[in-house]
Amino acid sequence: MTTYSKDNRCRLLVQCPDGPGIVSAISTFLLEHGANIIESNQYSSDPEHGTFFMRIEFYCADLDDKRSALESDFIQLAERFSMEYRFAYHWETKRTAIFVSKDSHCLLELLWEWQSGDLETDITCVISNHDDARELVESMGIPFHHIPANKDIRQQAEAEQIRLMEEYDVDVLVLARYMQILTPDFVARFQDRIINIHHSFLPAFVGAKPYERAYERGVKLIGATSHYVTNELDEGPIIEQDIERVDHRDHVADLKKIGRKVERRVLARAVKWHLEDRVIVEDNKTIVFR
Amino acid sequence: MTTYSKDNRCRLLVQCPDGPGIVSAISTFLLEHGANIIESNQYSSDPEHGTFFMRIEFYCADLDDKRSALESDFIQLAERFSMEYRFAYHWETKRTAIFVSKDSHCLLELLWEWQSGDLETDITCVISNHDDARELVESMGIPFHHIPANKDIRQQAEAEQIRLMEEYDVDVLVLARYMQILTPDFVARFQDRIINIHHSFLPAFVGAKPYERAYERGVKLIGATSHYVTNELDEGPIIEQDIERVDHRDHVADLKKIGRKVERRVLARAVKWHLEDRVIVEDNKTIVFR
Amino acid sequence: MTTYSKDNRCRLLVQCPDGPGIVSAISTFLLEHGANIIESNQYSSDPEHGTFFMRIEFYCADLDDKRSALESDFIQLAERFSMEYRFAYHWETKRTAIFVSKDSHCLLELLWEWQSGDLETDITCVISNHDDARELVESMGIPFHHIPANKDIRQQAEAEQIRLMEEYDVDVLVLARYMQILTPDFVARFQDRIINIHHSFLPAFVGAKPYERAYERGVKLIGATSHYVTNELDEGPIIEQDIERVDHRDHVADLKKIGRKVERRVLARAVKWHLEDRVIVEDNKTIVFR
Amino acid sequence: MTTYSKDNRCRLLVQCPDGPGIVSAISTFLLEHGANIIESNQYSSDPEHGTFFMRIEFYCADLDDKRSALESDFIQLAERFSMEYRFAYHWETKRTAIFVSKDSHCLLELLWEWQSGDLETDITCVISNHDDARELVESMGIPFHHIPANKDIRQQAEAEQIRLMEEYDVDVLVLARYMQILTPDFVARFQDRIINIHHSFLPAFVGAKPYERAYERGVKLIGATSHYVTNELDEGPIIEQDIERVDHRDHVADLKKIGRKVERRVLARAVKWHLEDRVIVEDNKTIVFR
Structure with a gap:
């Protein structure tokens, strides 16, 4: 252009x-x-x-x-x-860290978009509470850090994560299906800079097991929502949402498969817009200048 | 064919x-x-x-x-x-009654579809707690009954409605934005035969003022849900859902306008499928044979 | 707001x-x-x-x-x-004339949007080469003119149409499934002010019988396109397009039924944007400021 | 289930x-x-x-x-x-070969879906007229064959490809943005078993440079089409199509980026349905039992 x-x-x-x-x-x-x-x-x-x-x-x-x-x-x-x-x-490229648990589809989508030149960012590192994605991530020349995390060791896990965020001088944290709760301290430290993907059409199915609950309820569409993380679970400012059609033949496993496709495209869009400074948070909502 | x-x-x-x-x-x-x-x-x-x-x-x-x-x-x-x-x-054409309050867009959509030959039904009458739609309905040769309704006169309003349902020998009741609560007795009498349109993507925004709450929450898509009425408010078996994209510029009045388009197409589809015996209720969900 | x-x-x-x-x-x-x-x-x-x-x-x-x-x-x-x-x-409300042939679904959609206050316009008259829509149009207080038209009497039909456009001081002509070809003279007189709805996803199926040809080709989506009329058939600047999913079970009659829903929403959007001065024609394309 | x-x-x-x-x-x-x-x-x-x-x-x-x-x-x-x-x-897993040129997004999508267990197939090899994808493909344990191809050496390239198809006992050939024309002999040998992705909403923009021509025409949606290859260029039976919205700000490079997302999801669906024996070719159209 x-x-x-x-x-x-x-x-x-x-x-x-x-x-x-x-x-x-x-x-x-x-x-x-x-x-x-x-x-x-x-x-x-x-x-x-x-x-x-x-x-x-x-x-x-x-x-x-x-x-x-x-x-x-x-x-x-x-x-x-x-x-x-x-x-x-433009020369101040934002520095991103991706957090992931076991499911790697959102991570993969981001890495691919980044490789294709569609994400204006340096991916500084990937952090996971599992070791599964190490090979994939390191094969692309990106540092991978396995930091075990659960309720009992949250404090020390976050201390280590914060140390890395500082070491890598990270601007944006993307939770690409990272299934651990973050403490208010952690969230406060990176206000409006932690982007999460929730696997439902919020505010439907806030919290755990949204696909199981979508199946129980018999919905005809399933969705995904990307939002900034706040201390209210799944209540942060919504950046982007999308849906996919399902029907009575789709059991929970099918919803999860279909949902993966929605999750990755919703998260990729939200991250792209954030990196291009197109998203402004105001009053627990977002203005997205597309 | x-x-x-x-x-x-x-x-x-x-x-x-x-x-x-x-x-x-x-x-x-x-x-x-x-x-x-x-x-x-x-x-x-x-x-x-x-x-x-x-x-x-x-x-x-x-x-x-x-x-x-x-x-x-x-x-x-x-x-x-x-x-x-x-x-x-096929010769046993189902007999439909449409219930409506002030907003007539869903009523209109059904009447058009019916006139175009897309709904396999006889529309026996339109019942409303307001008198606004009378002229429109009667101009199409359909009887219109104004039955005032509110919390205090629910019993007698429903008695009159039931009398009309019997008089017209009605099979299907379509609540085309009928904004009155029905009593358990009324609902029980027409089990799996009352089709409602709710102006949100259920189970998000169950209950009153869904567009206002969607605006408050800052969602990026708004939806509509057609479902069979049960005695759990907005919890009946879902027949069809759809959504439309919105953005930060859309205030409540805009959401309502955009929502009208989703509501009418979702309700029209649900009613069509019901009339063609494509919808089976099982365990508070629907099987839709399309 | x-x-x-x-x-x-x-x-x-x-x-x-x-x-x-x-x-x-x-x-x-x-x-x-x-x-x-x-x-x-x-x-x-x-x-x-x-x-x-x-x-x-x-x-x-x-x-x-x-x-x-x-x-x-x-x-x-x-x-x-x-x-x-x-x-x-804002006080210079644009004056619209709607042209229609036999199929009235697009006409109805525009009239309904207009009645709901969603179209910033005065609908001055409806012109048709058939008499079918007279009752509907006149019941809404809008003048209806039946001007027979075909290849042989095109000249005189257009002369009468132009006379009416002048009499009603019309700014915008909407061809709401008006199935007659317009002469270059007529088109030149209302440059960038005649909005047509074509019943295909242009440039696929330019010309006659698009649903028949879509069926023959076995497409999995059918579309509609609203565009300004130029002297190249179906080649004018595109304002809006949309599609609907179909499958192998849908015969030509089904495609037409499904297509009606796409046509009316595409035309209604295009007309709305034109009336709000959101559409700019440049170089046989449109800029749409939404 | x-x-x-x-x-x-x-x-x-x-x-x-x-x-x-x-x-x-x-x-x-x-x-x-x-x-x-x-x-x-x-x-x-x-x-x-x-x-x-x-x-x-x-x-x-x-x-x-x-x-x-x-x-x-x-x-x-x-x-x-x-x-x-x-x-x-079920135990007769279909054997797939993927053909690719420079653009690897469709290849990547298929490999991911396959790794996730969503494609019922053995991917026997990847064949390319470029050497770019070798590392990626081999890192997943899949044989990669670089077979240069152009108009002048088509015959010998196809001879080598056919030899490999026989060696690997291939059932399905997926052209995942393989930009070479195939000869009638080659096509005849694998009738209804070569699946292509065309980067337009067919039959719009048959042939070369569809995004350039979509830009020139000023369309508001761009699409992708997956079809079986026949000897009529881009005229084979359509398996699946989808679209994405674009606007006047999107130049050719943007259309290509957006198009990549449509292409990969359309091709992945078509290949999945083919592998599950859901697609039947009849009279240059497909029946898709979903």
């Missing part, structure tokens, strides 16, 4: 109380700093008293040199509109 | 403990009585100790004359396999 | 060669004229040498009074960027 | 002129030979003068011992109804 080199691209994420003049101020600021808008999305929860959200992708020649001027000049504008904001440079 | 006249068509519905010889016995019986199988579906919940279900549509010349022989001869076969069964003749 | 009254809302549609400063100029212009942006979409076919497209919905107190100043002040800005542009005021 | 061991399961595939008594004869035959029907599907192209198709999955204790009696006894029945038929025993 464009010949603009990645090195000179950046995303500006903004949120502030809605009011007149925000778009004018931001677009004029970018113009004056020699930046061209490539893609722009905005949303206001309510034009009168709501919150305004914006995602602008722009191109700017010699961006690396201009960066500090750009950022320091923006401070005044941001103060004027009481903005929270962030410049996300 | 076939030139067989409707007058000589019949559906045989069977369910019995699974075991050897059932299909052989039924198909041989039909052969010996000069009946040709047009369509056949079967399902066994478990081939060893489960229940066997079958729906056969057959053609038989001079069916009206042969009917009594067919039925009396079948008794012996049915006893041998401990069958529950039913012969549904 | 907002309490802004409709009377003070307007959409600005812009397209121009892409280049720096366009968003800044437009948003600053609106700010200086007291207008608040409610919704904004933009797209550039190529940020370097492409065309820039924008749709802004804004609110402005006392818009009716300010209108002439707004429009005359914008001329200078438009010239600077070589813009084509249009102000579309 | 059942505890019946795989060793005692078999599928009987039958097709014959439709007429009275077929189901009775087959089901009685199975009963008399001690076989229990697990799953049964039937279809008649026309109950009066059409062709009858049946797929029965049955269980029979000591099937291996009874096999020859079963088959020889069936001959008489088959002759009576002029049947074509086939017994497909």
Whole structure:
């Protein structure tokens, strides 16, 4: 679509109380700093008293040199509109860690998307409470860490996980069917940065054994939900959901097989959008600028 | 597809403990009585100790004359396999009553489908706790009955409804967004014959105000569910479900608009399948032979 | 979502060669004229040498009074960027004529959406080469005109149609399964304003009898396509498409029944988006700002 | 669903002129030979003068011992109804060869499904006109053969491929984005056993560069089609199709990325159904007993 080199691209994420003049101020600021808008999305929860959200992708020649001027000049504008904001440079590739338990289909999907160049990220490591995926992961040149985990050793497992997150300087944690509960401390440390895949169409079948319960209930569609992890089980902000049709002939094992296909495509989409800074969390919901 | 006249068509519905010889016995019986199988579906919940279900549509010349022989001869076969069964003749068109409150989109969809010849039924009457739909319904030559209903006059409203169901000799009651609770007595009287549309993807958002709660939860898909009514609110056997994609820009009013489209197509499908004897209730679930 | 009254809302549609400063100029212009942006979409076919497209919905107190100043002040800005542009005021409701032949399902869908308040339009009249839909249309208070049409009397039929379009001051012509070919003269007169529904997933099955040919080919999905009419048969810019699953049991009559459901929802969406000024034609394709 | 061991399961595939008594004869035959029907599907192209198709999955204790009696006894029945038929025993696992060119996404999907136990097959080898996939394939213990191929050396490439098909005793050839034309001789040798994935919603965009042409046409959905290969390019019997939504922002590269997801799921479904003997070719169409 464009010949603009990645090195000179950046995303500006903004949120502030809605009011007149925000778009004018931001677009004029970018113009004056020699930046061209490539893609722009905005949303206001309510034009009168709501919150305004914006995602602008722009191109700017010699961006690396201009960066500090750009950022320091923006401070005044941001103060004027009481903005929270962030410049996300293309060269600051987000660093991802994938957590997995026994089922590897979601892990595989992410690795494949990453290999195909569809995920803007460095996959720094894979962490699992089982050793099953080691060979696969290491064959792709990605470090694999087996950290046993269960209720009794949660504390020490998380301590080790946190140590690794720091060592690898991780930005995003993807729970690709990681079947362990995380403590509030752990969750708080990575707020809005832990992405989970739940194997049901939330809020249906919150908690354990959703396919078994979907079978019991006799639903005609099964789903999967990707969401940010909060301390309320399966209650975090939803990023993406999808479903697949089933019928009376499908027993629990069939639902699980069919469900695997939904889970992996839902998680892959959610992770992709997060990595492209398209997801904004507001009030336990998400705005997704697609 | 076939030139067989409707007058000589019949559906045989069977369910019995699974075991050897059932299909052989039924198909041989039909052969010996000069009946040709047009369509056949079967399902066994478990081939060893489960229940066997079958729906056969057959053609038989001079069916009206042969009917009594067919039925009396079948008794012996049915006893041998401990069958529950039913012969549904094409000429015995099911008689439907539609219940509606203020929102008329589901009513309209059913009336259109019926006018287009897609619903095998006589629509005997429309019953509403509001008078809004009268003109529309009566313009199509269908009797309309306004029966006010609320918590305080439920008993007498249902008495009047039951009287009408008897007067019109109704087989199927369709709740096309009828927003009144039915009493256990009423439900028991029409077991597996009351079809409801619930405006959510059950079991998510059981009960009142599902769109409001879907908005609160920030779901990315909204759904609708058609099910038989039981005395557990929104817990009856599910016949059909479908969904539509929404996003952060869709407020409650938008969800309702989008939801209307899902509701009407889900209810229309469920009613169609019921009328064609494609739905079998077993153990609070449905088998749908499509 | 907002309490802004409709009377003070307007959409600005812009397209121009892409280049720096366009968003800044437009948003600053609106700010200086007291207008608040409610919704904004933009797209550039190529940020370097492409065309820039924008749709802004804004609110402005006392818009009716300010209108002439707004429009005359914008001329200078438009010239600077070589813009084509249009102000579309909410009070200037588009005037629609629906053309239909025998099949009324698409007509019915549009009338119902319109009655529900989902289509921002005045339906000025329905024109048909058959008389079948008269009663339905007139019962809703809409004028119905029966204009016989076929190859031999095309000229005079179109003359009468054009006379009515002028009399009713029509902006949009919707061909809701209108099965007559239009002449190049007629099409030229209403460029990018005639919306057709074709009963196939274009470009598959261009031309006549698409369901018959879909059946012959043994496809597993059937579709419908809504597009602007051009003089290349079924080759105009596509606005919307959708599909429905079919299988080997579905004969031509079944495909037609299933297809009706796809046709009506595809046409209704396309018409809705057109009426909301969300569709821009560029180079025989459409940009749809949803 | 059942505890019946795989060793005692078999599928009987039958097709014959439709007429009275077929189901009775087959089901009685199975009963008399001690076989229990697990799953049964039937279809008649026309109950009066059409062709009858049946797929029965049955269980029979000591099937291996009874096999020859079963088959020889069936001959008489088959002759009576002029049947074509086939017994497909579960222990006769079909042997698959996968052909691939540069794009490996469809290959990967098939290998995963196979590893997960979702494909009833032995993957005997992967054949490619490029060497890229060698490491991946060999790491899974599957032989990989690099056979360069192009217009000029087609004859000798196919000779080598045929030699390998014989050596590996291959039943099914899957073209998982294999971008070489096959000669009529090659196709004839493996009639109804070569499954291709075409990267468009056939019959739209037959031939080369479908995504480029989809982009040019401005379609709003892109699709993929899996079909048996015949000597008419992209005109063979369609097994499965699916689509994904796109919009004006998606350039050719985006369509290809999105298309990859559709291609792999469509091909995986088609191959799965073929391996389970659910697909019957009739008159350049398929009957798929799902």
